[in-house]
Amino acid sequence: MGRERKEGSVGETPTAPLASVAPGGGNAPGPPRQGYLRPTAFLAILFALLALPATASAGTLPHYDLGVSLTFSTGTLEVAQRTTLRNSTGVDLPNLVFQVTPAYFGAFSLQSAQVDGQEVVASRDGSVLTLTLNSPLAPGATTEVELHYQVKVPVQGGRFGRSDGIIALGNWFPVLSVYQDGWDRHQYVDVGDAFYTEVADFDVTVTSDVPVAIAASGPPTGQEGNRYSFHGEELRDFAMAISDRYQVRGRQVDGIQVSAYGPSLARLEVYLAEAATALHWYSTHLVPYPYPTFSVAEVSAANGLATAQEYPGLIMVYPALGADGGGTGSYSEYTVGHEVAHQWFYSLVGDDQVHDPWLDEALASYVDLLPYMEQSPRSFDYYMGRYLSGYRARAAAGADRPVNTTIYDYPDDLPYFDIVYRKGAVFLDKLRGLMGNDQFLALLRDYLKTYSNKVAFPRAFLDMAYTRVGPALPPLVSQYFSYGAFADGKGYELQVGWPEQLAASGTATLSYRAGFPVSEAAVWLDDRLLYRGSGNRPIALSLDGVEEGEYILRLDLLDDQGALYQRGQRVVVGPKVEAALAPANTPIPQEADGSPQPERALAPTLSPGERGIQASAQGGTEPIWSPMVPLSLLERAAAGLLSLLNDAVRGLDLRRFP
Numbered sequence: 001m002g003r004e005r006k007e008g009s010v011g012e013t014p015t016a017p018l019a020s021v022a023p024g025g026g027n028a029p030g031p032p033r034q035g036y037l038r039p040t041a042f043l044a045i046l047f048a049l050l051a052l053p054a055t056a057s058a059g060t061l062p063h064y065d066l067g068v069s070l071t072f073s074t075g076t077l078e079v080a081q082r083t084t085l086r087n088s089t090g091v092d093l094p095n096l097v098f099q100v101t102p103a104y105f106g107a108f109s110l111q112s113a114q115v116d117g118q119e120v121v122a123s124r125d126g127s128v129l130t131l132t133l134n135s136p137l138a139p140g141a142t143t144e145v146e147l148h149y150q151v152k153v154p155v156q157g158g159r160f161g162r163s164d165g166i167i168a169l170g171n172w173f174p175v176l177s178v179y180q181d182g183w184d185r186h187q188y189v190d191v192g193d194a195f196y197t198e199v200a201d202f203d204v205t206v207t208s209d210v211p212v213a214i215a216a217s218g219p220p221t222g223q224e225g226n227r228y229s230f231h232g233e234e235l236r237d238f239a240m241a242i243s244d245r246y247q248v249r250g251r252q253v254d255g256i257q258v259s260a261y262g263p264s265l266a267r268l269e270v271y272l273a274e275a276a277t278a279l280h281w282y283s284t285h286l287v288p289y290p291y292p293t294f295s296v297a298e299v300s301a302a303n304g305l306a307t308a309q310e311y312p313g314l315i316m317v318y319p320a321l322g323a324d325g326g327g328t329g330s331y332s333e334y335t336v337g338h339e340v341a342h343q344w345f346y347s348l349v350g351d352d353q354v355h356d357p358w359l360d361e362a363l364a365s366y367v368d369l370l371p372y373m374e375q376s377p378r379s380f381d382y383y384m385g386r387y388l389s390g391y392r393a394r395a396a397a398g399a400d401r402p403v404n405t406t407i408y409d410y411p412d413d414l415p416y417f418d419i420v421y422r423k424g425a426v427f428l429d430k431l432r433g434l435m436g437n438d439q440f441l442a443l444l445r446d447y448l449k450t451y452s453n454k455v456a457f458p459r460a461f462l463d464m465a466y467t468r469v470g471p472a473l474p475p476l477v478s479q480y481f482s483y484g485a486f487a488d489g490k491g492y493e494l495q496v497g498w499p500e501q502l503a504a505s506g507t508a509t510l511s512y513r514a515g516f517p518v519s520e521a522a523v524w525l526d527d528r529l530l531y532r533g534s535g536n537r538p539i540a541l542s543l544d545g546v547e548e549g550e551y552i553l554r555l556d557l558l559d560d561q562g563a564l565y566q567r568g569q570r571v572v573v574g575p576k577v578e579a580a581l582a583p584a585n586t587p588i589p590q591e592a593d594g595s596p597q598p599e600r601a602l603a604p605t606l607s608p609g610e611r612g613i614q615a616s617a618q619g620g621t622e623p624i625w626s627p628m629v630p631l632s633l634l635e636r637a638a639a640g641l642l643s644l645l646n647d648a649v650r651g652l653d654l655r656r657f658p
Contacts, residue, residue: 060086060142060547061234062176062200070208072244075153075162081173083145089179090528090545092136096143097183098129098174099195102151104188105160111148127188129174140545147174158302159239159309159316165263166243168299168316170309171195175237178352178455180527186354192361192407192416193309193346193353195237198527199453202232206240213246215261215297217313232313234290234453236347239311241297253279256289262298267322271296274326274333275315278340281371285441287448290348296336298322308335310342310364329372329379338368349451355406356458357416362403362424367444369425373437384429391423402482403427404458427480434469434476443468450570454526454552459483459566466491484563492516492565496555499541502573504548511538512555514565520558525573526551548573 065082087093096115102108104127113122113131121132137143151172153162159170178184178196188194202218208226217239218232232238241261249268250259253276260268260275275296283289291313299316306320317339321332345367346353346360353360365387372380394400399415403424410416432440443465447456450464462483466473475489485492493515499508510523510531518535530541535557554568 060088062086062198064173064175064200064202064204064238066173066202066204066238068204068206070167070206070212070242072167072208072210072212072242075155075167077151077153077169077172079147079149079151079173081145081147081149083147083176084142085145085176086142086547087137087139088526088528088547090139090530092138093133093179094136095133095183096131096137096145097177097179097185098131099177099184099186099188099197100124100127100129100174101171101188101195102160102173103127103129104190105154107152107154107160109150109152111150112146113148114146116143117146125185125187128177128185149174156302157300157318159299161300161302163300165245166241166299168297169240169242170311170316171237171239173238176200178527180524181529184352189407191410191413192357192420194407196350196352196354197236198350198455199234199236202230202235202238204230204232204238204240206230206242208242210244212242212244213248213261215241215246215259215295215314217311218291219257219293232291235312236350237311239314239316241299241314241316246297251276253294254283254289256291257293258295259293260296260298262319262322264298264319264322267298267319270322270324270326270332271298271317271336274336275340277333278337278368278371279343282341282344282367285370286344286367286444287348287452289343290452291343294340294343306331306335308339310339310346312343312347315339315342328376329382334368334379334383337371338364341367344448348453349448350453350455351457352455353407356404357407358403358405358420358424359456359458359461361421362428363444365421366425366428370441384426387422387425390418391426394418402480404481404483423480427476430476431465431469431473434472435465439468450568451552454570457554457566457568459485459564460554460568462486463494463565463567484559484561485565487563494557494565494567496567496569497538498553498569498571502543502546502553502571503576504543504546504573505576506543508541508543509538510541510555512557514557516565517560518557519560522556524552524554524556525571543573546573548575 062083062085065084067080069078070076100108103124110122110124110129113120115131115133118134120134123130123132131145153160153167153169153172155162157163159168160172161168175197178198184196186194186196204216204218206214206228208228211226212228214228214230216230217235217237218230220228221231222229243261243263245263246261247263247265247268248259248261249265249272250257251272252258256279258272258276258279260272262268262271275294279289279294293313295314297314297316298319301318301320306318308315308317308321315336317336321335324330324332326332341364342360345363349360351357351359369380369383372383391400394415401409401419403419405419407416435443447461447464462473462477462481462485471491474486474491477483477486478489495513497511499510502508512521521531521533521535521537521539522529523531523539523541525543525546528546530543531539533539550570550572552568553571554566557565559565
């Protein structure tokens with residue numbers, strides 16, 4: 001199916017015991033589970049698990065090594081880029097595709113391209129660079145791409161340009177395209193943020209011909225004369241702002257080094273205070289800020305605007321912002337707060353900013369206002385009033401659109417802002433009204449934990465909300481979006497059985513029960529298509545060639561009217577375990593003829609984190625820690641421990657224990 005652009009194609013997921021729940025309702029008892037250990041045996045293993053190291057994200061991340069030689073006065077970068085990547089798609093790759101935003105501005109000149117030391121054919125179509133491999137890259141194979149190129153930064157303001165002694169390097173290097181059933185080949189346009197990237201690790205070295213100060217997405221790792229080094233892990237991009245005029249101010253906020261760069265000390269103090277306040281609030285009420293450093297860098301304005309631009313660990317701001325002096329409710333505080341919110345919505349949790357921009361822009365626009373509910377209700381009302389009047393004026397002019405529009409649907413930024421940002425934020429305010437403030441924040445926390453360092457999809461986010469809100473949600477969604485799953489204000493019934501355990505190079509089974517006719521089903525493990533077919537169930541999945549790590553397992557279902565339904569779950573793929581030690585999956589109960597047994601209420605199934613949140617709504621308390629991440633660590637550690645102890649326990653059938 002690829003990206004979730006239109007109603008049309010599908011993705012799906014593996015199997016575990018079902019926890020039945022109606023939207024907004026309680027858990028129904030599931031089938032009995034087998035293979036339990038005695039409590040004493042379980043505790044013994046549990047204590048051993050806690051001593052095991054945890055690994056991070058799925059498999060081997062791409063790694064960018066960028067060596068830059070900078071001629072500061074002309075804004076000329078001579079770059080040697082080495083990109084190391086593993087083919088995790090599960091299919092042979094005859095080519096590799098990169099997005100090259102500087103090419104849109106006529107600022108990119110490729111000098112050579114090699115793959116594993118061999119010259120390859122490179123062709124560019126607009127901002128899309130394709131390298132044709134001399135031989136296909138096999139699934140699971142690792143390769144090294146070397147590009148040598150020149151970037152001549154244009155004289156202009158904004159996120160990519162040079163002016164007033166400042167060079168802004170946003171989206172300045174070739175970045176791997178996203179692969180989902182084919183490479184993403186979108187063309188850059190100068191509306192919104194025409195970017196779509198996945199996380200990677202970075203090592204960046206800049207050698208300048210003059211002394212400079214550099215604000216960067218990753219923390220500095222060293223300086224020798226005019227040679228500056230930086231490192232970043234699990235970043236969606238790597239941006240820099242460079243100047244020989246920068247002064248720097250900094251402070252510690254919750255263990256994070258926060259720095260501000262710019263020519264005016266007075267404005268730096270404004271940015272620093274605003275960023276520190278926002279970082280602390282979001283870290284306290286959402287999930288902790290994910291990076292060791294955060295920087296605010298002043299760059300030259302584009303078209304005299306007072307605005308800003310987000311990147312992982314770094315935001316670029318225009319001078320007019322800090323000139324207002326800041327303070328509660330000020331436009332600079334509001335704008336900096338929006339860009340800081342993007343550290344959670346876009347950077348930590350990614351999305352297709354080209355085709356699904358509302359998923360980060362509407363969330364950042366609305367979350368930006370939440371601190372005002374406590375600190376300045378008048379400011380909250382003022383900015384919400386601006387959102388409402390902005391999109392209503394657009395609608396009155398006959399230019400209303402669904403929130404789920406793409407950047408290609410707009411001629412410029414102004415109508416894009418009114419619909420995607422403002423109308424989207426109004427929807428989220430209505431959603432918070434249905435849920436209540438505490439449960440809305442709990443939804444955001446679970447969303448962030450589930451999709452951290454991954455790419456999220458809009459229907460899956462709305463499905464996550466549906467499991468909490470129930471029948472009141474579809475009428476609201478249908479007012480603001482054109483998603484077929486919520487057409488005419490109707491809901492849907494869906495129950496998914498996720499796999500209890502996934503093992504590298506193993507197999508798993510998915511069961512689901514849908515209250516609508518399914519014409520096609522697909523199962524994705526991050527970007528890897530595990531299954532696509534008619535929707536027959538249960539579905540057997542092969543994890544052959546899948547690395548150990550954390551993934552998003554996503555179920556896509558297409559109904560007979562072309563409406564797309566999505567649900568995602570964070571899962572852990574552990575090391576391959578002997579069959580005797582692997583807990584058996586519990587399928588959905590079947591009738592004698594193999595068809596699923598009928599059930600009184602078909603409904604969205606809650607994840608462990610969702611069940612904890614729902615318990616809070618029913619009078620309990622939300623767990624201090626969410627099962628979404630820690631249980632993943634325990635599951636991964638359990639698989640590792642069982643593998644290490646396999647020889648010692650070979651032949652022991654754990655299922656004999658009551």
